[in-house]
Amino acid sequence: MDIQSERSRLLDADADADADADNALTGLLSEQDAYLSKVRNKKLYLATVASVLGPMSFGFVLGYSSPAIPELSVSADPRLRLDPVQGSWFGSVVTVGAAVGGLLGGWMVDRIGRKLSLMFCSLPFVFGFTVIIAAQNRWMLYVGRALTGLASGVTSLVVPLYISEMAHERVRGTLGSCVQLMVVIGIMGAYLGGLFLDWRWLAICCSISPTLLLVCMCFMPETPRFLLSKGRRQEAKEALQFLRGPDAPVEWECRQIENACDQQGSSFQMSDLKDPGVYKPLLIGITLMLFQQMSGINAIMFYAETIFEEAHFKGSDLASVIVGVIQVVFTAVAAVIMDKAGRKVLLIISGVAMALSTTAFGVYFYLITEMQSGRVLSVMLEPRSTAGGELAWLALTSMAVFIAGFALGWGPIPWLVMSEIFPVKVRGFASAVCVLTNWGMAFVVTKTFQDMMGALTSAGTFWLFASMCTLSIVFTMIFLPETKGKTLEQIEATFRGTSGP
Template identity: 80%
Template sequence: MDIQNERRRLLDADDEDGDLTGLISEQDAYLSKVKNRNLYLATFASVLGPMSFGFVLGYSSPAIPELTSITTDPRLRLDTNQASWFGSIVTLGAAAGGLLGGWMVGKIGRKLSLMFCSLPFVFGFTIIIAAQNVWMLYIGRVLTGLASGVTSLVVPLYISEMAHERVRGLLGSCVQLMVVLGIMGVYLAGLYLDWRWLAICCSIPPTLLMVCMCFMPETPRFLLSQGKRREAEEALRFLRGPDAPVEWECARIEEACDEQGSSFQMSDLKDPGVYKPLVIGVVLMIFQQMTGINAIMFYAETIFEQAHFKESDLASVIVGVIQVVFTGVAALIMDKAGRKVLLIISGVAMAISTTAFGVYFYLMSKLHSTPSLSLLALDIQSKAAEEPHADLAWLALASMAVFITGFALGWGPIPWLIMSEIFPSKVRGVASAVCVLTNWSMAFVVTKTFQEMMILLTSAGTFWLFASMCILNVIFTIAFIPETKGKTLEQIEATFRGTSGP
């Protein structure tokens, strides 16, 4: 159908209905006809993947204390080093999963990639359930990590390519929301279930993911990139409702796909529409891990103990609730406030809180007359040592609350959302794989070197380093990150190319 005729028909229809007054853009006219019910349904099905991912991340917290003290089967008992690997080996699997996911989304599509990634989730937890030795626990964690890496790449792409610009921020933020919801869910379940039953519960969301995705469409952009115009129109009709003239959107996407060509070539890296967003995506992932999120989460239980919270398990649940609430707030305001503003607010809040954490550890080291406060020194060894900790506990608690709130509002969900928005269709799989690999590799490096950083820089110096990284986050955001709120994926691409969008 001719685009100009479609525009004229839309405008005439809206004038007759009295829905719109005056001249309006074709984009607004089209979106006024869109119904979002099926789009929300498809999003819900896909975010069962991030929920599974959250269950994987959170599983080690309640499981490790049991596995380090298990008496019924000594073969499964973890020592300190094994427990460290049990927690961190997931990040290695996820890094590999990022590369695998980048290949899968280009070869078999977004929908099938999501369906297949549920298999290593289920197999991994099955191996953990049936574990007879420590190596089976490791293999199970690597498999669930692999699935988490694929999920962290595919789901943001699937949602961004399905959603229209008015709700893309809201729906894209649901990825991180479901991750933290999964973490909170496994913390809660861990209060009542042992590690094997907990693994059984963790296998439920990926099973539902496989079933639900059978009834959801492939993304229209992937279908059009494969030359499947009729299937793309059917997918759009499902996602936009019966009243939306989907031929207009289909023609717009098809035009962008034709301009880009079919497949990624290394020469494409010379294109500013490719290398600019790639650099931004990679730096965002580096900065996200260098904010100190893993360090804060590592200290969470100890800080609550120092503040006289006797139930450290309950403390983890409280942290999870804070994350869920403020990630939900970020999702609701994402399409109104914009990505850039939230990143700046988030970065400033985290810079202040990590600076305060550094002050807390500095004062603690002075109280104990030691040059540095190592991880071992954080244990309360005597009543004499407990009182100074309690006096300063408010500073640690306030810093942690501000940090988690700030991270949940911006640097938690937004790097993943921006990653799904800024890449041209033909390089989306490859570029996203590079970003996911960067994120999980940095997570592994920061986690495994954290204790060495504490010794080398002291506790205060380590958190002040995180504070300086948060300040760099803010500067980078102001200088280089474009606002993508309310723009189509094609308009975002045109921003990097320096041309006007469609």
């Protein structure tokens, strides 16, 4: 009887403990809901609009090479004329600068803050485009591209952090997706500008958005989480009041952030890499960046016009604009549904679409090769010029599906997840590692893309990209946690294996 009574008592105690935990969670959620009901997002949206001028500038840099390389390859000035190897360097040197910029940005955000880092990155954007505008030889073109790449690397790290640390959980996914949306708007703007402007005037237009970024950010606040991590509590409260509106009781959110900062300690040490709350999200962030680039997206975007010319698609410059429009539309769709559908679902859908489309693109190139070598009996009597034309719809459809799929998931979400999963004290270091991984792999893919097309054939190259997209689906399903609807502090607690603040 004593044993039975003791067992009953322990079971009752466990039930009471579970009930207390449930009540505490319910109480926290009700407090959170009550707080968010008083939040007004007007100035949060304003700060987001100002900051995403950086990604728009970044998009202009990425898109600039597509119309500029064909024009420079036939330049009347032999000092500026680019052969295929020099053109590949013109396209890919941006990624070298961006990799350095990622490291620089990781150092800057922890030293001078998110806001000042963002203002600083506007300077190499403007200087880089100025050097391109004034270019008298190929080396000036390379230096200008490297400077704009440096700024792009800083931007790709700082802006997602700035937005995620400003936004609350109900809109963080949507606002975080605006980073990629503005990148693709910039890319499309460069494509459209390339239809009407020569490469110098296009560079002038590309320098407008970073100039506006510098001016607008002067009036925006630093992020509350950075200010609290530096012990500047009053400034953090003022920043929160600016971002949440006059009616929000920001003291509650301020305490939640402070509690998370207290649990983490003061500053990052290399020994912290043994902490599962650090190394688990770091491995996930690195892997996401690897898969994003190994899908082949930057190779496809840098050489969009060249790919369509290789595919015998007439009006390749216009085709690139169409691709840009598709990317903008589907990135906007992703931004709208991000906080409803969740990150994992969109990544899986995105991976499936990219795997199918790159497989189809490989099939297209394989069929064209067979037609041109005379192995397909049904087209042996066709002129070679029309062989590609009959299948041009497959090239355009495959490209459109790939861009749409990428824009829905693997475009915006790796950057969004990177900005969500790291603890405050390691956010600069871990984000720098992820950005360096991303741009380092982007350089490898873009610089070797033409070599891969030669060694593996066009079909084999796209089938390689398809296999990487398939692996990304498996990774997402098994290893990636869902961050939808969670505060940054709750996400950190998930990796630590504890309850959130």
